[in-house]
Amino acid sequence: MRSQCTGESxxxxxxxxxxxxxxxxxxxxxxxxxxxxxxWNVSIPNVVKLxxxxxxxxGKYKQSTNTIQYNRDILGLILHxxxxxxxxxxxxxxxxxxHGTRYGEILQELLDLWR
Ligand SMILES: [Zn+2]
Numbered sequence: 001m002r003s004q005c006t007g008e009s010x011x012x013x014x015x016x017x018x019x020x021x022x023x024x025x026x027x028x029x030x031x032x033x034x035x036x037x038x039x040w041n042v043s044i045p046n047v048v049k050l051x052x053x054x055x056x057x058x059g060k061y062k063q064s065t066n067t068i069q070y071n072r073d074i075l076g077l078i079l080h081x082x083x084x085x086x087x088x089x090x091x092x093x094x095x096x097x098x099h100g101t102r103y104g105e106i107l108q109e110l111l112d113l114w115r
Contacts, residue, residue, distance in 0.1 A: 010104035019115050020076030042089035063088045083107035
């Protein structure tokens with residue numbers, strides 16, 4: 001199953017536009033993945049960078065291979081996909097709906113950790 005994402009709409013306190021588009025360096029990405037996965041005691045996901053598309057960010061989480069795909073190094077996109085990974089790994093399989101209550105709780109914690 002894949003989850004396709006357009007932003008974070010299921011949280012009480014979402015990122016601002018500025019926070020959502022904050023650039024994430026390779027070093028920061030490493031820290032975000034390592035720290036967050038350690039906090040939830042889950043494996044670190046595979047990350048695959050896709051070609052960028054002008055004016056469009058895109059991300060996908062593939063639960064069968066624990067893989068986050070994303071086309072732009074921006075905070076909001078990476079945390080959105082990471083929340084899918086944590087939701088899947090702490091539950092065994094990704095609960096439906098994809099952006100349900102449990103997903104929203106995990107994402108909110110991630111946003112508050114890294115904003
Ligand atoms: Zn999503």
